[in-house]
Amino acid sequence: MRVLVRYFAVLRERRGKSEGWEELPEGSTVKDAYALLCPPAQLPVGYAINQDYVAGATELKEGDELVFLPPLGGG
Amino acid sequence: MVALTALPLHVPAIEATVAAPQNGAVLTFVGVARCTPAFGERPVVGLDYEAYAPMALAELLRIHTELCTRWPGLRLAMVHRIGALTLGEPVVVVCVGTPHRALAYDASRAAIEELKARVPIWKKEIYADGSAWTSNRP
Structure with a gap:
């Protein structure tokens, strides 16, 4: 199955991309x-x-948008 | 009212959104970009905030709905800056308008604590010789 994964902050830098199927x-x-x-x-x-x-x-389903959330830093 | 913006925050404009004739109290919390690092000793020279914008807005709205349900009559505004900030600039503004002061303090505190715990925003500290992602819960 394919899912759309978006990467943020430290994970975006480690993966070298901000999103991908x-x-x-x-x-x-x-x-x-x-x-x-x-x-x-x-x-x-x-x-x-x-x-x-x-x-x-x-469990994930085909077409889901999945995001891993590193420890938050807002505020 | 909730918002994310890459533009400088204008506190009086945000405060104006929570004014109402029945509200005798308006309380504003401003989180400011500071020079002390979350960890270590290197002075911070700037900050860079990144958000998962659609979910951050959705989560801000959920918090807004929860608090306004818990305290009917509460007027609440939460606005968070994203992108590159210089020291001393407002990062986040939480304004509450309430009939009396006790509720204003309670609601303001609840709003900023929920925001910090739940809204998907990340902070990178910039130093003279590098940078690091930091978090609210070390």
């Missing part, structure tokens, strides 16, 4: 996607699908 195995969770796309994935992150916070165990 990524191919993932069917049934992948957002946590699986993080381990696969951002190794070694040691930075603790939050997850959002289609602009809503989700838990790490949430």
Whole structure:
């Protein structure tokens, strides 16, 4: 399945891109996607699908917009 | 009212959005770009803020709705700057308008704490010899 992944802040710099369609195995969770796309994935992150916070165990669907959220710094 | 902007924040204009005839209190919190780093000793010479803009706006609106539901009559404005900032510039402005002062202090504090915990915005500190992403929860 393909999902649109957007990268921000430290993850954008590490990946060298701000977004991209990524191919993932069917049934992948957002946590699986993080381990696969951002190794070694040691930075603790939050997850959002289609602009809503989700838990790490949430399964992805074809066409989802997935974002890994590094520790926030607003305010 | 909630907003993200790459333009300098004009505090009186934001305050004006929470004024109402029944509100005897207007309280403004301004977060300012400062020279002390979140970690370490290197002086900060500038800041760069990045947002996941559509979700940041959605999350600001959720916070706005939650607080205005919790405190009926509250008028609330939250505006966050993004992009490159020089020291001393406002980063975030939270304005509340309420009938009395006690609620103004409670609502202002709740709004900025929720914003910092939930709105997807990231801060990079710029030093004379480099830069680093920093966070609200080390």
